[in-house]
Amino acid sequence: MPFFCFPSDFVYWDTVDKHDELKSLILPKILAAKDGNKGNPWKASIVNSSFDYDVGEHDKKNVMLNDLFIMENIVKQPINDVFSQMSKVYPHKIEDLFVKNWWWNVYERGHFQEQHHHNGEPIEKDGKLFHPILSVIYILHDENPSSSVLFTKTAPIPLHGTSRDLTFDTGDLSQVKEGCVLIFPSGLRHCVRPCSVPGRVTISFNVYAKLCDQMEWPIRQNL
Numbered sequence: 001m002p003f004f005c006f007p008s009d010f011v012y013w014d015t016v017d018k019h020d021e022l023k024s025l026i027l028p029k030i031l032a033a034k035d036g037n038k039g040n041p042w043k044a045s046i047v048n049s050s051f052d053y054d055v056g057e058h059d060k061k062n063v064m065l066n067d068l069f070i071m072e073n074i075v076k077q078p079i080n081d082v083f084s085q086m087s088k089v090y091p092h093k094i095e096d097l098f099v100k101n102w103w104w105n106v107y108e109r110g111h112f113q114e115q116h117h118h119n120g121e122p123i124e125k126d127g128k129l130f131h132p133i134l135s136v137i138y139i140l141h142d143e144n145p146s147s148s149v150l151f152t153k154t155a156p157i158p159l160h161g162t163s164r165d166l167t168f169d170t171g172d173l174s175q176v177k178e179g180c181v182l183i184f185p186s187g188l189r190h191c192v193r194p195c196s197v198p199g200r201v202t203i204s205f206n207v208y209a210k211l212c213d214q215m216e217w218p219i220r221q222n223l
């Protein structure tokens with residue numbers, strides 16, 4: 001019974017094994033930097049973020065997170081898990097990946113982020129073109145009773161009411177909490193609901209990919 005499956009949006013989550021080590025390594029640095037940081041560059045959000053549209057400023061603020069232990073445990077291993085599971089059903093043409101940028105967000109009481117996505121222009125690296133493919137959110141510290149991230153796929157959605165958006169609320173899941181990593185395609189829209197317990201700290205990463213031009217999209221004989 002053959003199927004052609006179009007590439008799909010998804011949200012993956014898992015607990016990061018080395019969370020305690022990562023937290024003691026990273027959290028003190030972010031807490032030391034947050035009071036000297038001026039807000040965030042987004043129009044409607046209220047959050048203390050080290051994201052900056054000025055690339056030089058952005059890199060300066062976030063160089064403290066440029067660490068192999070961080071990248072291996074928060075980004076590389078979870079992304080390997082995503083591909084080892086997802087590739088069985090959904091096709092992709094990813095040939096090579098790199099982590100383009102990363103930043104921290106600190107949420108005090110009532111802080112939130114407007115709905116947004118992480119898409120951007122492709123960039124050239126070593127003579128090859130890389131596209132934004134995946135984004136990662138790592139919940140470094142959070143004492144809220146439930147997670148605040150809401151993902152939305154806008155209508156029309158196949159096999160769903162034609163005018164209805166589909167929302168996935170990570171707040172419904174007890175496993176999505178401090179120590180958890182969320183991975184999703186860069187274009188998937190999401191927002192962060194107002195925080196009730198102050199002090200939530202997350203780190204975001206954007207992962208870019210070189211795509212294979214020659215490969216055929218696979219047809220599955222069984223799902």
Ligand SMILES: [Fe+2]
Nearest residue numbers: 116117118190
């Ligand atoms: Fe985001």
